Amino acid sequence: MNEKALQEVLEGVIRGVVQQLGNQSVTSATTDVNTEDSIPVELSARHAHLSEADAIALFGAPLTPVRELSQPGQFLCKERVRLIGPKGVIDNVAVLGPSRGSSQVEVSKTDARILGADAPVRQSGDINGSAGIILASQNGIVGLEEGLIVASRHIHMSTEDAKRFGVADNDLVCVRLEGDRPLILEDVLVRVNENFKLAMHIDADEGNSAGWSKAVSGKLVGKKCGAAHGLCKN
Structure with a gap:
């Protein structure tokens, strides 16, 4: 095998490993956390x-x-x-x-x-x-x-909401804001109380960066944000 062919084989192996790691990160980011239901986002x-x-x-x-x-x-x-x-x-x-x-x-x-x-x-x-x-x-x-x-950016949840989303009081989660300027916010504090109504609160700086409007909602990406691949992991 010549040097060029060997290099192509090595590059293929590296691409395969990177893709496999990426797939594992995506899977771990969504395990046990409700990533489908939307959370209202309010500007504080x-x-x-x-x-x-x-x-x-x-x-x-x-x-x-x-x-x-x-x-x-x-x-x-x-x-x-x-x-x-x-x-x-x-x-x-x-x-x-x-x-x-x-x-x-x-x-x-x-x-x-x-x-x-x-x-x-x-x-x-x-x-x-x-x-x-x-x-x-x-x-x-x-x-x-x-x-x-x-x-600090945070989400109010009732005890029932916390069960539905698979999180607990004082968990830190990642949330994707879905609007004109989608972005993922890390280290979002979960605050659970039986009297709370489901709502995520962000400040004006965060709202402007996401193009916030009353129509903007958020979805959990995962817990404990990690640096690898920019994703959150459980």
């Missing part, structure tokens, strides 16, 4: 959750519900706040209720740059050691030493 714009004490300091009274949100018990409030950071200001920021034990502000990375704040990516409620921010209204001002975060 910048907003604030306030403690009752901070709400009273800013507005002189508890929060005023205006409209229910998709998650049971959550609502949009009449009140709005101004965010004041080291380098910039963002006005007319929505406040969501009910009141929490500690105030928290959720923004996108773009918002954080406007404010000049180093907001970490965190799960909602995990504010220990996060960035500080000043909240202002026409009636008052409140300074938070911590509480400014970029909320």
Whole structure:
């Protein structure tokens, strides 16, 4: 066998091995996970959750519900706040209720740059050691030493939804957003509670990159995203 023929044989073997590995990755990415059913995708714009004490300091009274949100018990409030950071200001920021034990502000990375704040990516409620921010209204001002975060992308699921999709609370999954600009988002946190309504929440930066609209939905690709072949594996 001459050198050229030997090279062609070796290249054929390599192609076969690569194809076999790729097929195995695709199979492992879809095993035990429901990849067929769609998940509604909602855009979570910048907003604030306030403690009752901070709400009273800013507005002189508890929060005023205006409209229910998709998650049971959550609502949009009449009140709005101004965010004041080291380098910039963002006005007319929505406040969501009910009141929490500690105030928290959720923004996108773009918002954080406007404010000049180093907001970490965190799960909602995990504010220990996060960035500080000043909240202002026409009636008052409140300074938070911590509480400014970029909320990690996540999916709300009921216990029945979690069984249907083959996942559990705090799992990290990959989700393909199916719209005008399809993409796969990695490390999507699954949050399971019997009272949750099925919905994936992404921020404005993520929504813009995917060409988000209300028609956009997502489908699970798999769990524990791996670098090999850019796919997720169980």
